Amino acid sequence: QSVLTQPPSVSGAPGQRVTISCTGSSSNIGAGYDVHWYQQLPGTAPKLLIYGNSNRPSGVPDRFSGSKSGTSASLAITGLQAEDEADYYCQSYDSSLSYVFGTGTKVTVL
Amino acid sequence: EVQLVESGGGLVQPGGSLRLSCAASGFTFSDHYMDWVRQAPGKGLEWVGRTRNKANSYTTEYAASVKGRFTISRDDSKNSLYLQMNSLKTEDTAVYYCARPTSDYGDWYFDLWGRGTLVTVSS
Numbered sequence: 001q002s003v004l005t006q007p008p009s010v011s012g013a014p015g016q017r018v019t020i021s022c023t024g025s026s027s028n029i030g031a032g033y034d035v036h037w038y039q040q041l042p043g044t045a046p047k048l049l050i051y052g053n054s055n056r057p058s059g060v061p062d063r064f065s066g067s068k069s070g071t072s073a074s075l076a077i078t079g080l081q082a083e084d085e086a087d088y089y090c091q092s093y094d095s096s097l098s099y100v101f102g103t104g105t106k107v108t109v110l
Numbered sequence: 111e112v113q114l115v116e117s118g119g120g121l122v123q124p125g126g127s128l129r130l131s132c133a134a135s136g137f138t139f140s141d142h143y144m145d146w147v148r149q150a151p152g153k154g155l156e157w158v159g160r161t162r163n164k165a166n167s168y169t170t171e172y173a174a175s176v177k178g179r180f181t182i183s184r185d186d187s188k189n190s191l192y193l194q195m196n197s198l199k200t201e202d203t204a205v206y207y208c209a210r211p212t213s214d215y216g217d218w219y220f221d222l223w224g225r226g227t228l229v230t231v232s233s
Contacts, residue, residue: 002154033217034217034219036217036219036220038155038220044225045207045223045224045225045226046147046155046207046220046223047223048219048220048221051212051214051219051221052214052215052217052219057221089154089155091155091219091220093217093218097173097174098157098171098173099145099157099218100157101154101155101156101157102154103154104154104155
């Protein structure tokens, strides 16, 4: 069972902005551990999207941005595109459970 | 090309064993820690365990769900990572990914993933 909670799904029309929340607790995000985000396109392996709360690896469009506050973090996608339709997972470290992932969010482009 | 390629998945009966392999290329494998992450069908990601590098004595750590049943090892001369899975349970059914963890400043994230190999535990 995941200790990081995400909404099961979010949707938006092309060009819109959507956000995905990742809610943790005082033993993980609230303890100061960073949050990282992964994109998993259908039938493929996860791909690093955001690291260290808000940093984008080379090649990731600046339409993707991340933030963290308190015991939660968020991923925002601006200018939503059809190719963004995928599952998204947050990840952090938990002082009791080691490396933990979020429950996952399916993004649908209407 | 920097890549990880898993192999060894398949169908195994409950209580059985299986050994997965991960072949690394395009980077200095021996410098890096290496992890296994799994994903049950239609479910989320679950960290399985880690092996550190030679400089850190190849120490390992495991998720509670697999500790005592799974063993991670590596052969730096072959640029390969392994996952020995014993006493398999139906709940171990998943795609197993080899993943490279990276830490710029203390916190770890996974910057390289393999395509995964499917393990099905069923009678």
